[in-house]
Amino acid sequence: MxxxxxxxxxxxxxxxxxxxxxxxxxxxxxxxxxxxxxxxxxxxxxxxxxxxxxxxxxxxxxxxxxxxxxxxxxxxxxxxxxxxxxxxxxxxxxxxxxxxxxxxxxxxxxxxxxxxxxxxxxxxxxxxxxxxxxxxxxxxxxxxxxxxxxxxxxxxxxxxxxxxxxxxxxxxxxxxxxxDPDAMCAILFTSGTTGANKGVMLSQRNLTTVVFGAFSLxxxxxxxxxxxxxxxxxxxxxxxxxxxxxxxxxxxNDSLMHVGKNLLEFRPDMTLMVPMIVESLQKTIWREATRNHLDKHLRYGLWYSNLIRKIGIDARHYFFKPIVRSLGGNLKMIISGAAPLNPVVAKEMSDLGIAVYNGYGITECAPLISANCPRFNVPGSVGIPIPGVEIRIAEPDSEGNGEIQVRGDNVMLGYYNDPVATEQTFTPDGWFKTGDLGHIGRRGALFVTGRKKNLIIL
The missing domain is CATH 3.40.50.12780 (ANL, N-terminal domain)
Structure with a gap:
């Protein structure tokens, strides 16, 4: 491996x-x-x-x-x-x-x-x-x-x-x-971005594959x-x-309205979020700093902390302890997925001492396809594929961007009671068509650049 x-x-x-x-x-x-x-x-x-x-x-x-x-x-x-x-x-x-x-x-x-x-x-x-x-x-x-x-x-x-x-x-x-680990065990509905709800059929092998993949990263x-x-x-x-x-x-957490209260109650070390919540968390930190007239101190602290980290001195736990304490005191890792994450937000949270790793997935892939992680983190990318999952870029353009296609034990069995949609979403040689556009960049990292357009040729 x-x-x-x-x-x-x-x-x-x-x-x-x-x-x-x-x-x-x-x-x-x-x-x-x-x-x-x-x-x-x-x-x-x-x-x-x-x-x-x-x-x-x-x-x-x-x-x-x-x-x-x-x-x-x-x-x-x-x-x-x-x-x-x-x-x-x-x-x-x-x-x-x-x-x-x-x-x-x-x-x-x-x-x-x-x-x-x-x-x-x-x-x-x-x-x-x-x-x-x-x-x-x-x-x-x-x-x-x-x-x-x-x-x-x-x-x-x-x-x-x-x-x-x-x-x-x-x-x-x-x-x-x-x-049977390869039989349907779950039907998850997704509408994606192109229309009516489709029932994604997943197996237990799909589920155990993505768990194995996450703990491999x-x-x-x-x-x-x-x-x-x-x-x-x-x-x-x-x-x-x-x-x-x-x-x-x-x-x-019993309610999104209680996230702050429950962070203090449970004092977690990590959590999974979507980019919207990560960005809201970052804005809340700045809003509270401004409200308490500490925004200039925070900017200086970030600048100075980043400066001394370049010579091997990491004092984030000291400089930003009040911020981390307001989030329960132990939060050190956030895994973000389900949508693109602004790399500026990810960097700033990391500068505060809370590492944010962005991943990529889709319900039809149970959902994990790739992710950044401590051993492999390329800002702006969605990392490397989990073990046993292959990614290819179909029909790349001059800049290397094409449709992201996936093959592996994480890929769904098909759409429930919809053989036509199932056939349309797989290539003749068995690759799942995500409908997302992207390219393979430096160090083998996957970059997602957009959605494939639906073209009607008359």
């Missing part, structure tokens, strides 16, 4: 991920979330594996293996349990954006052939309307934990209780369950905070599954 990469362990499927997590990390905390009263609840790797087994047993008992299970809800431990239990018991998960309108949700539920709906408490008022328009849905359950009352309906607490009872009675259906610090919506492939596949893989603790 290239010296740019760290050694990492390839896994077969999510069952192996959970078993490995319990074996290696045991009672260490893997997830930390908040209830309505803002009480923190910690969950260990051992508890996670046992809870997934109980919930998976309950889902098998209700005949959901091979069925499509839609998830609409908040970022939480309950959501993670439902996703993992569904996949490891042979169901297909359909994560849906909780911010969509009821009518938009109905379209996706019907388009995905959803047989069951697991939802968070915040969606309770919307559920009756969804069921009226989605007659295929049979089982419905509330996946919010720490609630005493779920209005008499089925809840994740009920399912966990029934699953544990079955396990105590010797039920071995879940333990004996074997899933990084050695992550121990505590992270989840900021992005959990239905996004970027957040769930890389952040949630990555923390299980790497023995990290992931703290769930």
């Amino acid at each position: 290239s010296p740019k990469y760290y050694a990492a362990e390839r896994l077969r499927d999510l069952s192996e991920l959970l078993e490995r997590g319990e074996r290696k990390f045991g009672d260490q905390v893997v997830f930390r979330d908040l209830d309505r009263s803002r009480t923190i609840h910690d969950h260990s790797f051992r508890e996670l594996h046992q809870d997934v087994a109980a919930l998976g047993t309950a889902l098998l008992d209700r005949g959901l293996s091979g069925r499509h299970v839609a998830l609409i809800g908040d970022s939480s431990y309950g959501y993670v349990l439902c996703y993992l239990a569904a996949v490891t018991s042979g169901a297909i998960v359909v994560p849906i954006d909780r911010e969509l309108t009821k009518d938009e949700m109905v379209v996706l539920l019907n388009k995905s052939d959803a047989d069951a709906l697991l939802f968070s408490d915040s969606l309770s008022p919307t559920v009756p309307g969804l069921l009226e328009s989605c007659p295929r849905i049979g089982m419905v359950a509330n996946m919010t934990m720490y609630q005493r009352d779920h209005d008499g309906g089925l809840s994740i607490t009920d399912l966990l209780k029934s699953g544990r009872a079955l396990l105590e009675q010797g039920d071995r259906r879940y333990a004996n369950m074997t899933t 990084y050695r992550f610090p121990p505590v992270s905070m989840s900021v992005l919506p959990i239905h996004h492939s970027y957040e769930f596949n890389l952040h949630v599954l990555g923390c299980i893989y790497g023995g990290l603790t992931l703290c769930f």
Whole structure:
């Protein structure tokens, strides 16, 4: 393997991920979330594996293996349990954006052939309307934990209780369950930039490939905070599954309005963000400095810190300690993806002592394709491909720019119930056409330069 990469362990499927997590990390905390009263609840790797087994047993008992299970809800431990239990018991998960309108949700539920709906408490008022328009849905359950009352309906607490009872009675259906790592395990909807929602079919091999890829590029610090919506492939596949893989603790932010408060509460070492949030964070730092009449001091501090770093003196932890303290005190790494990141913003955050690494991905690639990292960081680029993933530039112009095409175990199975769109998005020799334009630059780094235009030739 290239010296740019760290050694990492390839896994077969999510069952192996959970078993490995319990074996290696045991009672260490893997997830930390908040209830309505803002009480923190910690969950260990051992508890996670046992809870997934109980919930998976309950889902098998209700005949959901091979069925499509839609998830609409908040970022939480309950959501993670439902996703993992569904996949490891042979169901297909359909994560849906909780911010969509009821009518938009109905379209996706019907388009995905959803047989069951697991939802968070915040969606309770919307559920009756969804069921009226989605007659295929049979089982419905509330996946919010720490609630005493779920209005008499089925809840994740009920399912966990029934699953544990079955396990105590010797039920071995879940333990004996074997899933195909190359079969569809998830349908994720994306509209991209060109029109109607398409259902991206992903396999467990797709998911474990990008987790392996991420840990081939990084050695992550121990505590992270989840900021992005959990239905996004970027957040769930890389952040949630990555923390299980790497023995990290992931703290769930309960609202974008509470990011500042939760940074102070959880004191994470790192997080995953989109460029808009990174840029908002940078603007907030300057706004607060200006409000406190410290903007001139900050400019001078950045200049002087950068000057002495050139002679090997790194005093960022001293000069900018108040800024880092306002972000919890430990934040040292941000992984940015899903859109281009302004390299000026990335450099300034790094100058403050918070490294920002930009990556590139697309839902159809589960989503990780390439990324910058500590061992390989070319400003303005989106880094190098993860191990086992190939990138080529199709029909490059005089400046080397052409369509970015990808091949590897991260690439989707196709679009659900849409063979025409699937055929159109792959080349005859099996490469996935991203629709993005770019070129391979210095040191083999990938640069994304725009979107391919849709031309109608008359």
